[in-house]
Amino acid sequence: MGYVNLVFFMLFPFLCHLSFSSSLPHLCTKDQALALLQFKHMFTINHDAFDRCFHITGQSIQSYPKTLSWNKSTDCCSWDGVYCDETTGQVIELNLTCSKLQGKFHSNSSVFQLSNLKRIDLSNNNFSGSYISPKFGEFSSLTHLDLSDSRFAGLIPAEISRLSKLQFLSIKSDPYEIRFEPHNFELILKNLTRLRELYLVYVNISSTIPLNLSSYLTTLWLPFTQLYGVLTERVFHLSNLESLDLSDNPQLTVRFPTTKWNSSASLVKLDLSGVNATGRIPESFGHLTTMRTLELYSCSLSGSIPKSLWNLTNIEDLNLGYNHLEGPISDLFRFGKLRSLSLVNNNLDGQLEFLSFNRSLTQFEYLDFSLNSLTGPIPSNVSGMQNLQFLYLSSNHLNETIPSWIFSLPSLYDLDLSDNHFSGNIQEFKSKILDIVSLKQNQLQGPIPKTLLNQRDLYSLVLSHNNLSGLIASTICNLKTLEVLDLGSNNLEGTIPLCLGELTRLLILDFSNNSLSGTINTTFSIGNQLIVIKFDGNKLEGRVPQSLINCKYLELLDLGNNELNDTFPKWLRALLNLKILRLRSNKFVGSIKDSSTYKFAQIRIIDLSSNGFTGDLPVGLFENFEAMKINGEKSGTREYVADIYYTNSFIVTTKGLDLELPRVLTTNIIIDLSRNRFEGNIPSIIGDLVGLRTLNLSHNRLEGHIPESLHQLSVLESLDLSSNKIRGEIPQQLASLKSLEVLNLSHNHLVGCIPKGKQFDTFENSSYQGNDGLRGLPLSKDCGGNEGVPQATTPNGLDQEEEEGDSSIISWQAVFMGYGCGLVIGLSIIYIMLSTQYPAWFSRMDVELEHKILTRMKKHKKRH
Ligand SMILES: *[C@@H]1O[C@H](CO)[C@@H](O)[C@H](O)[C@H]1NC(C)=O
Ligand SMILES: *[C@@H]1O[C@H](CO)[C@@H](O)[C@H](O)[C@H]1NC(C)=O
Ligand SMILES: *[C@@H]1O[C@H](CO)[C@@H](O)[C@H](O)[C@H]1NC(C)=O
Ligand SMILES: *[C@@H]1O[C@H](CO)[C@@H](O)[C@H](O)[C@H]1NC(C)=O
Ligand SMILES: *[C@@H]1O[C@H](CO)[C@@H](O)[C@H](O)[C@H]1NC(C)=O
Ligand SMILES: *[C@@H]1O[C@H](CO)[C@@H](O)[C@H](O)[C@H]1NC(C)=O
Ligand SMILES: *[C@@H]1O[C@H](CO)[C@@H](O)[C@H](O)[C@H]1NC(C)=O
Ligand SMILES: *[C@@H]1O[C@H](CO)[C@@H](O)[C@H](O)[C@H]1NC(C)=O
Ligand SMILES: *[C@@H]1O[C@H](CO)[C@@H](O)[C@H](O)[C@H]1NC(C)=O
Ligand SMILES: *[C@@H]1O[C@H](CO)[C@@H](O)[C@H](O)[C@H]1NC(C)=O
Ligand SMILES: *[C@@H]1O[C@H](CO)[C@@H](O)[C@H](O)[C@H]1NC(C)=O
Numbered sequence: 001m002g003y004v005n006l007v008f009f010m011l012f013p014f015l016c017h018l019s020f021s022s023s024l025p026h027l028c029t030k031d032q033a034l035a036l037l038q039f040k041h042m043f044t045i046n047h048d049a050f051d052r053c054f055h056i057t058g059q060s061i062q063s064y065p066k067t068l069s070w071n072k073s074t075d076c077c078s079w080d081g082v083y084c085d086e087t088t089g090q091v092i093e094l095n096l097t098c099s100k101l102q103g104k105f106h107s108n109s110s111v112f113q114l115s116n117l118k119r120i121d122l123s124n125n126n127f128s129g130s131y132i133s134p135k136f137g138e139f140s141s142l143t144h145l146d147l148s149d150s151r152f153a154g155l156i157p158a159e160i161s162r163l164s165k166l167q168f169l170s171i172k173s174d175p176y177e178i179r180f181e182p183h184n185f186e187l188i189l190k191n192l193t194r195l196r197e198l199y200l201v202y203v204n205i206s207s208t209i210p211l212n213l214s215s216y217l218t219t220l221w222l223p224f225t226q227l228y229g230v231l232t233e234r235v236f237h238l239s240n241l242e243s244l245d246l247s248d249n250p251q252l253t254v255r256f257p258t259t260k261w262n263s264s265a266s267l268v269k270l271d272l273s274g275v276n277a278t279g280r281i282p283e284s285f286g287h288l289t290t291m292r293t294l295e296l297y298s299c300s301l302s303g304s305i306p307k308s309l310w311n312l313t314n315i316e317d318l319n320l321g322y323n324h325l326e327g328p329i330s331d332l333f334r335f336g337k338l339r340s341l342s343l344v345n346n347n348l349d350g351q352l353e354f355l356s357f358n359r360s361l362t363q364f365e366y367l368d369f370s371l372n373s374l375t376g377p378i379p380s381n382v383s384g385m386q387n388l389q390f391l392y393l394s395s396n397h398l399n400e401t402i403p404s405w406i407f408s409l410p411s412l413y414d415l416d417l418s419d420n421h422f423s424g425n426i427q428e429f430k431s432k433i434l435d436i437v438s439l440k441q442n443q444l445q446g447p448i449p450k451t452l453l454n455q456r457d458l459y460s461l462v463l464s465h466n467n468l469s470g471l472i473a474s475t476i477c478n479l480k481t482l483e484v485l486d487l488g489s490n491n492l493e494g495t496i497p498l499c500l501g502e503l504t505r506l507l508i509l510d511f512s513n514n515s516l517s518g519t520i521n522t523t524f525s526i527g528n529q530l531i532v533i534k535f536d537g538n539k540l541e542g543r544v545p546q547s548l549i550n551c552k553y554l555e556l557l558d559l560g561n562n563e564l565n566d567t568f569p570k571w572l573r574a575l576l577n578l579k580i581l582r583l584r585s586n587k588f589v590g591s592i593k594d595s596s597t598y599k600f601a602q603i604r605i606i607d608l609s610s611n612g613f614t615g616d617l618p619v620g621l622f623e624n625f626e627a628m629k630i631n632g633e634k635s636g637t638r639e640y641v642a643d644i645y646y647t648n649s650f651i652v653t654t655k656g657l658d659l660e661l662p663r664v665l666t667t668n669i670i671i672d673l674s675r676n677r678f679e680g681n682i683p684s685i686i687g688d689l690v691g692l693r694t695l696n697l698s699h700n701r702l703e704g705h706i707p708e709s710l711h712q713l714s715v716l717e718s719l720d721l722s723s724n725k726i727r728g729e730i731p732q733q734l735a736s737l738k739s740l741e742v743l744n745l746s747h748n749h750l751v752g753c754i755p756k757g758k759q760f761d762t763f764e765n766s767s768y769q770g771n772d773g774l775r776g777l778p779l780s781k782d783c784g785g786n787e788g789v790p791q792a793t794t795p796n797g798l799d800q801e802e803e804e805g806d807s808s809i810i811s812w813q814a815v816f817m818g819y820g821c822g823l824v825i826g827l828s829i830i831y832i833m834l835s836t837q838y839p840a841w842f843s844r845m846d847v848e849l850e851h852k853i854l855t856r857m858k859k860h861k862k863r864h
Helices: 002-019 030-041 134-138 158-162 184-191 233-237 283-287 307-311 353-357 474-478 498-502 546-550 570-574 619-623 684-688 708-712 732-736 797-817 823-835 840-863
Strands: 052-054 060-062 082-084 091-095 119-121 144-146 168-172 197-201 219-221 243-245 269-271 293-295 301-303 317-319 324-328 340-342 347-350 366-368 373-377 390-392 397-401 414-416 421-425 436-438 443-446 460-462 467-471 484-486 491-493 508-510 517-519 532-534 539-542 556-558 580-582 589-591 605-607 612-616 669-672 677-681 692-696 701-703 718-720 727-729 742-744 749-753 773-775
Touching: 134 158, 158 184, 283 307, 474 498, 546 570, 619 684, 684 708, 708 732
Parallel strands: 091 119, 119 144, 144 168, 168 197, 197 219, 219 243, 243 269, 269 293, 293 317, 301 324, 317 340, 324 347, 340 366, 347 373, 366 390, 373 397, 390 414, 397 421, 414 436, 421 443, 436 460, 443 467, 460 484, 467 491, 484 508, 508 532, 517 539, 532 556, 556 580, 580 605, 589 612, 605 669, 612 677, 669 692, 677 701, 692 718, 718 742, 727 749, 749 773
Antiparallel strands: 052 060, 082 091
16 A cells, blocks of 8 residues: 555656646546546435445445546546556446435447446446436356346346356335336346345346356345246255345245255355245244244244254354244254244244253344243243343233333334233333334233433333323433333323423324323424324313414324313314314203305314214304215225325335235225204215215204205215104105115104115114104004004113114224324224224234334344
């Protein structure tokens, strides 16, 4: 180095002189410099781009604008990212990875004049949808080409297959923005015989894997590429293969070699997650003794985990999650170097006692046994886990107290023990770096430990559905990073801390079903992020806090089942995202009719039942329920409750992190104004709310007729107008309500003939009883026959209450069956589902989902 400098200095005047005649070979030639400068000026620098980016292999790279150092007054061979042949002065390498470049990459780019390039790395920039030029095929000396994560789009040109010296090719796009024309993938593999490393990620290959793979291949990564067909066993026999990743190609059927794998000498990483590998894990895996990473996540594997896996003494990362593996878990655990083990969501059973007599636990960082059928206690005498960072044991049948060693783990980030049968107190935590703590759905008791409220990074604290008692200390407001705070369904007392409004990152706040009292005088600060607030099922009194107006993103507000006495908080109309508003069972009073226009345009569910509201039904309110005027079924426009995408902060494009969340539709739209003192007519405008599934106006003082317009409610499933003073006949048009499953018109003053038709033929007496003069089936009085009293039916009273309760729960739950992807949204929606009493059949699915979201988010974090 010093020597080189010295020589350089000695020669400098000479070089300077000669460079004008541009004849010295090891200086960058003018035309090259010019081409590079032209290239530089094609792009802008995006100074907002991340300062860190990731090589395709996962290596983290510092990002900075390399082309800023390019200027005429210096030798281009000294420019950042430019490398020249020392003897010829030709530019042979251009490495502009992570250079914050932004702009279109045209086919006439001057870079194609640098015909001697051997290595080109343009990865991790933003060429915003530029095509990959066929001219890349003209770099006849090229050995390395990296175009990944730079927003290229369109077809991969066939000309790439002319790069006969290519050893390294990496292309990764936004999902499926890049594709191959039929046969071109095959062509490339056939022609590029020197290829050693091939990375194609999110490229729509949509083909089978050809037979003729270069035997030089050491790395073959084709995750998320729409591969199909049966994978030839030949791939496993490639003699130099070290790393094979074909994950997330669900149409690709893989059969593992049942005898020896030829590549066993070298295979270090194998990821076949998310392919179709139906069947058992063959014993032959035991030959892969060099293996360090084995991921067979979500491959439809069944049977037991073969004992031969114990022979993999070098394995560090094993993921067999989301399969149908069975058998006792205690046969496992002989992996001396294992750092990360995931067996999440299988059918493994047995107890965890092996943890207490295993001596090789020190290297463990990540352990996930969630969603299995493990039983018994967690052994209390476990030692050596001091490096454990992530522990997930949720949704098993584990019981007894949570042992102290867990609370004493010094490096713990995540602890999820939810949905088990743990009892006893939550102890103080030793770790000060907790990110996620979820202990919900156990039988834990006692106070919330102080150390939990003294964490710098905690963003999800979920302790709901336990028997925790005591106050919610105002020190909870120290948790400035908190995004999810769920303390619902416990026995917490006292008031809601005033300072909660200071938690500006909070998205979800749930204190429901406790014994909290006092007024809600928390001030929600301007600019807060709250999406969900649930204070229902407490003893809160006073008024609805005006500062809720600052919750601009609020989608769900549930203040039901409290003792709030206020008038209708019509100012909530300023919350443009509000989709669900529940004020049921409080002491609200006054009229909700208002001459000014309401704008609850996004409202899907409004439940004001069991209050003291009076006056006419609010025509002005109904007029503005825009979202209810859409019949999702009919228009094909599918509406989702709380369908938000937090693209930048959470959606993850790194391989293996695609969430694959089920997107179940929700169009369940509900109006429940029952059990108030509303009077006047039922406005016919309700007929415009064609998305309505449930309409409950029962137990009011409504008069007039049933509006004919209700026949437009073609997806209406439940209509309850009972216990009012409604007169006249049932409009015959209602017979067209083909979705109607529940009808209650009892205890009114209806007369005339009950409509006939499919649905109407299914209702029983109880739907009509207690009216003055209804006739026709199912009543005993024949329509058109003599007058008479309808047949006496079972008295209702309590029965009816219960029935009503049930049906309202069902409809309430069904609402939450739809949601989009995206991490936060996943969290919030799952959160909503879990916090309400969802039907049992639903639970498995959403716990899986929640777990997926949590742990995948973590993996992402871990990697970075
Ligand atoms: C060119 O680059 C050199 C070194 O980076 C710098 O010292 C010089 O000021 C630059 N000149 C211009 C005109 O930008
Ligand atoms: C390159 O092509 C693009 C689009 O075809 C055009 O806008 C641009 O002017 C061209 N640049 C040069 C230097 O020819
Ligand atoms: C480009 O540079 C990065 C480090 O800055 C390196 O990881 C990568 O391998 C280089 N690309 C090529 C094709 O050599
Ligand atoms: C990429 O560049 C385009 C414009 O060229 C811009 O609209 C887009 O926001 C950029 N994307 C990112 C992630 O910076
Ligand atoms: C395949 O490679 C050969 C020689 O390396 C070359 O002549 C031929 O043009 C290539 N085929 C295609 C379609 O690129
Ligand atoms: C991939 O390409 C095939 C045809 O080339 C197309 O049918 C398919 O829809 C594409 N898949 C995606 C996810 O874009
Ligand atoms: C998965 O593989 C099994 C047999 O190995 C086959 O029957 C099934 O059709 C395959 N599924 C898909 C989606 O390819
Ligand atoms: C595993 O190792 C044992 C000896 O340690 C050996 O007997 C057995 O054959 C090996 N199994 C496989 C599948 O390699
Ligand atoms: C814990 O579970 C085990 C295994 O299911 C059972 O035998 C034991 O009785 C349970 N203990 C308690 C305290 O319920
Ligand atoms: C908050 O409410 C409590 C009663 O619930 C009351 O004593 C206190 O004065 C209120 N604080 C403010 C600032 O309004
Ligand atoms: C609410 O209740 C308090 C105390 O019970 C009472 O003083 C107040 O007048 C009530 N407010 C309304 C609007 O009814």
